[in-house]
Amino acid sequence: MGASYVALDLETTGLDLENDEIIEIGAVRFDAGDVIDSFQTLVNPGRPISPPVVELTGITDEAVRSAPPIWSVGPALEDFLGDSPVVGQNVLGFDIQFLRRAGVRHSESVYDTHLLAEMLLPGLSDYGLASLCECFGIAQEVRHRAVEDAEAARMLFLVLRERCAALAPEVLGQAEQWLSLTAWPSRGFFREISEAAVARTPGTFGDNRLPQHPPEPISPKGEPVAVAEEHVLSVLRSAADHPEVFPAFDRRAEQETMTAAVARAFNVEQQLMVEAGTGTGKSLAYLIPAACHAVANGDRVVVSTATINLQEQLLKKDIPGVQRLMGCENRGTGNKEQERLKACQLKGRRNYLCLKRFDALRTAGVMSDEEALLAARIVIWLAQTETGDRAELRLSQGEEAVWRRLSADGADCTSSNSPYVVEGSCFLQKARRKAEASHIVVVNHALLLSDKATGGRVLPPYTRLVVDEAHHLEDEATIQFGFASGERAVSELLERCESLPGQVQAGLRTLESALGPHAELAGVTAELSRRVGVSRQPVRDCFGALAAFMQQHTIEGFEREQRLLINRAMRVQPDWPEIEIAWENLRLVLNQVTAGLKQLEQSLAAPGAAEMLNYELIRAELDSLLQEMQATVIGLAEALEKDDPERIVWLERERSDGSVVLSSVPLAVAGLLEEYLYEGLSTLVLTGATLQAERSFSYLQERLGLENAETLALGSPFDFRRAALALVPRDMPEPEWPAYMDSLAQAIAELVRASQGRALVLFTSHSSLGVTHQLVGEMLRGEAIQVLGQGIDGSARQLVRALQSNPKTVLLGTASFWEGVDIPGDALSLLIIPRLPFSVPSDPVFAARSALYDQPFEQYALPQAVLRFKQGCGRLIRTKTDRGVLVVLDRRIASRSYGAAVLGSLPDCRVLEASVREMPGLVEQWLGRVPSA
Ligand code: SF4
Structure with missing residues (x-):
């Protein structure tokens, strides 16, 4: 240097x-x-x-x-x-x-x-x-x-x-070569090191793709054997002997009750729903019985979560802890030699790097800056990764598009003699084999549902399932069994189709003879270009007709979210036929493009074509385009041509650019869950902190089609009367009143002064958040309390970190803050809920589903809002030593009859009705008071 x-x-x-x-x-x-x-x-x-x-x-x-x-x-x-x-x-x-x-x-x-x-x-x-x-x-x-x-x-x-x-010379050389093609201002760093003498010595970090012996798949040990509940409980209780692994463990009646109930569900093959309040320790309460059952029977249990946070907690903390307990215990079970508990995480195909596609990129000639930068990152990463999981790379938005072509999604894995399969280096195959060899496989709800819906191509067979954060299952099923596409998405798809002929032409130039059998490729690609070219106008016409229809039938000022439900009444409007004609034209040209892609697929199968430069990458892109194009045509046709009473169809404007998106989702998911998820399961355990609305499971049971499931409700072991005070307003203006936003901002500013920040405000809409952020920011200007808004001052994760590092902060958040945010200790001592979280009546899914009920408000809207309210309130008290105040600034909680149902969903804490003026004093008093024993 x-x-x-x-x-x-x-x-x-x-x-x-x-x-x-x-x-x-x-x-x-x-x-x-x-x-x-x-x-x-x-x-x-x-x-x-x-x-x-x-x-x-x-x-x-x-x-x-x-x-x-x-x-x-x-x-x-x-x-x-x-x-x-x-x-x-x-x-x-x-x-x-x-x-x-x-x-x-x-x-x-x-x-x-x-x-x-x-x-x-x-x-x-x-x-x-x-x-x-x-x-x-x-x-x-x-x-x-x-x-x-x-x-x-x-x-x-x-x-x-x-x-x-310290990188191996070939890795460093390859990265440097790619980066030198870019305008990246840090590229000189790699050049300098590459040229330096030190880089010519053998490096430490080379190619990590060593052949590995695949793990043995687990297999059932004959007829299922029951594991005694007492045995499972003894494993749980042994956590007290391992303070190095479970430092805060103490025996909790709620946790033991849940553990025994889950063990029973495995033994007698039940469907069980368990609501476990904050602090129960529910993950151990299902992991231990699941692990005991799986190890005793050589069986596999799939555990599904909604959030990454919970997955990380299971994989990094809870499962290693259970492995420790299972490895140490042998008391009186008769099992002299316990098999080691094996567990892993499995993700969808698009998360894994496809080595075949990446090696094809290595040989590619011209690359864009984004491709070259990502390729350099990947070649360095390959020297270190064992999983090939893109989560390790933290991809930017631009890199995501490149990754799509390099991931295992849609990759042709049929050749069992592929070198990557034979040498055991393929990351997807490795992840699958690991799952086959695991007793516990952790997945997310999206993979759980999409894998079943698409014929189970990733998850190994299983008959025992635990679904944590189960209140998300209906929403995730709605997404996974739904469809959405808009002008932007279709245009992007066509742009990708348009760039394919150029890639093929460039590849053809590298063949020794582009004549003979390959001469037809040139003709096929030219025809594909032509078909894409003529499809542009029909795309504009069709989405233009949809936009005009939306404009015509959306009531300004009422449709705040700019969404329009397409029901039978809409389909008989005099201007609907214009959409049908425009769609018919679009369908024809999209089918022509799809046929052109299929012709290209056939031509690329000709002998010798695989010799062309970038062949694998072209095939990868072609396969994914064919899949996406077919799904788009089917999805649009189903939404526009059929008045299917079992689907909800609506038009919506994109927040970012105002373009129109057409969506279609199932009216109810219970039947689909029954068909695709529950069918064939012998044990199904659903759990979460918020499964009951108005102290009953019936709402969620009905939504998920689990009316016959056993239920168990467990309160929190925390002493909420000591920990939490809830304040409800006597005199807050109604949200529709003109002075509402000013009054709200004033109330928030006074409350966070009283708590000295340490506050989270949960909004139900981005627009209210934005206005409040500005008003409260002005009111607190010059004071040492920072006001941070989600999407204004950073992402949810960044804002949580900011609050933890500087508690003199008030965070204003929307959807993702209502759950999953875990800020234990003093950093979060005040939780403010400006409005009860009812769904917007014009939301098409809400409107269509609530129309199925005799009493839509009592049977659908209220239970849904109560569940969300409970999730939000759950952010305040996270450990048994936490202390905090919940302030609900929506006066409907005190003035309307349903307010009692909302308040009744709170844990047993002190509830006070007070004027907004009195509240800051009460906050100060509660937070400043020495907690009584
Ligand atoms: S088996 Fe499939 S995912 Fe793996 S390297 Fe081959 S094509 Fe890619």
């Missing part, structure tokens, strides 16, 4: 690249030996620094008052930067943008440690500076100050350099 670099970091008044200003610059010049020089200055931003930034950085208005403005610092900084590559964390997307705005010149080579770490260290859960520094033991005593952060980035850069130099 002969060259020198400059590590750079800026502190700013905020994260807005257009409007915020620099307040501090720190830079460190260095080479392989050490630091050569440093540069540090405060900068006067010409505006006040907000309290959250002062709190974060310690830089005050006072401190920058006499500092120079950026225009006078620029020349000295330019001198310092010289033409050395600039190094820094997130420097490309942030610091460099601020420098450009300030007119500060710098080298074109910018080595972003965040991006380099993503490339060189796939699979980390966090690529933030603090996490990376912690990962490599880089001490960071001061954070969020420019020169200290620049110094941390310098040290991180040196570690990444070493890591890169």
Whole structure:
């Protein structure tokens, strides 16, 4: 490393690249030996620094008052930067943008440690500076100050350099070759290392695709044997002897009751629904009986969850814990030698890299920047991954499109003598074999349902199923058995069809003779291009007719979500035939394109065609296009041609660009679940924290077609009378009143002042969230409480992290915050629900399904809202030492008769009716009070 670099970091008044200003610059010049020089200055931003930034950085208005403005610092900084590559964390997307705005010149080579770490260290859960520094033991005593952060980035850069130099020469060489084709500003990093002598020594990280011996599949040991409930309970209780694995374990009656009930469901082959309140420890309560049954019988149990968080908890914590218990226990069971419990996670095909397709890409000639960047990331990742699972790569949106062509989805896996299958390196096959050899297979609801619906191509056979987070099953089945497509999706599909002929033509040029049998390929591709070309106008006409119809029949102001249910009444409107004619024209041309794709498929099967460049990639794209095109034509035809009383069809406008999307979903999923999921199962356990509405399972039983299932309701072991106070308003205005939004914002601002942040507000609509974010932000300006909105200040995950690192925060969230958010401890002490979460009446699925009931509000709308309300409230008390206040600002909870049903769904806590003015005092009092024993 002969060259020198400059590590750079800026502190700013905020994260807005257009409007915020620099307040501090720190830079460190260095080479392989050490630091050569440093540069540090405060900068006067010409505006006040907000309290959250002062709190974060310690830089005050006072401190920058006499500092120079950026225009006078620029020349000295330019001198310092010289033409050395600039190094820094997130420097490309942030610091460099601020420098450009300030007119500060710098080298074109910018080595972003965040991006380099993503490339060189796939699979980390966090690529933030603090996490990376912690990962490599880089001490960071001061954070969020420019020169200290620049110094941390310098040290991180040196570690990444070493890591890169340790790559096998062929891996490094291939990555460098691909990156050199791109305009990526960090490409020089790989070139330098590739050229350096150190890179020519054999590296540590080479190709990881070593042949592996496939694990033995498990097989049933004859007639099923029952596992005694007492035995299962003894395994659970033995967790108390392993504080190193279960540090917070204590015996809970609710957990033991659930464990025994699940064990019984396995023994007597039952359908069982268990509602287990927060803190029950339900995952151990089903995993232990499932594991005992599976190991004793050589059987397989599939465990399905809705969220990634729960999957991670099962795979990283609970299952290894159960494995430990199962490995240690042998008390009085008669089983001298317990078989080891084996478990794994299985995902859908599109999650796994197809090596056949990737190797085809390796030989490809011209690549786009995105392809080359992803290819370089993958070749480095291949040296380290064991799973080939894209979750380790954290793909960007642009990379997702490239990944689609490299994944195992739709790959032709029929050849059993494929080298990847023979050598055992195919990731999909490895994952399947591991699942075949596992007693517990963890999946998500989407794979569980899509695998059954498409003929079980991924999951190994099973007859025992546990569904956690079961309240999501109806929604997921609605998606999996549904269809949606719009003008944008169809146009994108056609664009992909349009680019296929060019790829084939380029491939043909690489064949020794493009004449003879391959001459017809040129004709077939030309015809395909022509057919795609003539399909453009019918696409515009058909979706234009749908948009016009929607415009005509949507009542402005009432249809807030811009959705239109297409029922029989709509299909007899005088302008509906225009849609039928436009669709008929579109259907004809789409069928022509599909026929053109099939002709191309036949021509590509001709002898010798496989020799062409990119053959595998072209085949992969062709297979997936054929599948998608056929599904699109069938889906559109079913939605537009048939008035099927069993389907709900509606038109909707995309939020992003206003284009029209046509959707069709089943009216009821119970029958489909019966046919595709429950059929053939001997044990089915559904569980979750919110399965009962109004203290009854009947709503969910009916929705899921499980009227005969056994049920068990278990309360939470937490002492909610000590932990939680619920406040309901006496005097909040109705949402329709003109002053409602101002009153709501005022109430929220006062409440979060009383709690000093530590607050989450759960909205039912993005628009209310946006308005409140602005109003509360203005009301709290100048105070040390930051106001963060979902989709405005970051993703749900980023906002949760922000609250945890700075509890003086109020988070405003919508759908994904109502459940799955787990913030234990003081960081979340106040939960505010502005409105009860009733479905929007104009929502087509809600409207169509509620029409099936005699009393739609009592039988459908209310139970649905109660379940959501319970999920939201479940965010507040997460551990037995948590303490918090729930404030419901919807006065209907106190004024309407159904309010009692909503309040009755809360755990046994103190409920107070109060005026909005009294509430902040009550919050302060409750949170400040010393908890009684
Ligand atoms: S078996 Fe299928 S997924 Fe695996 S490498 Fe071959 S084509 Fe790809």
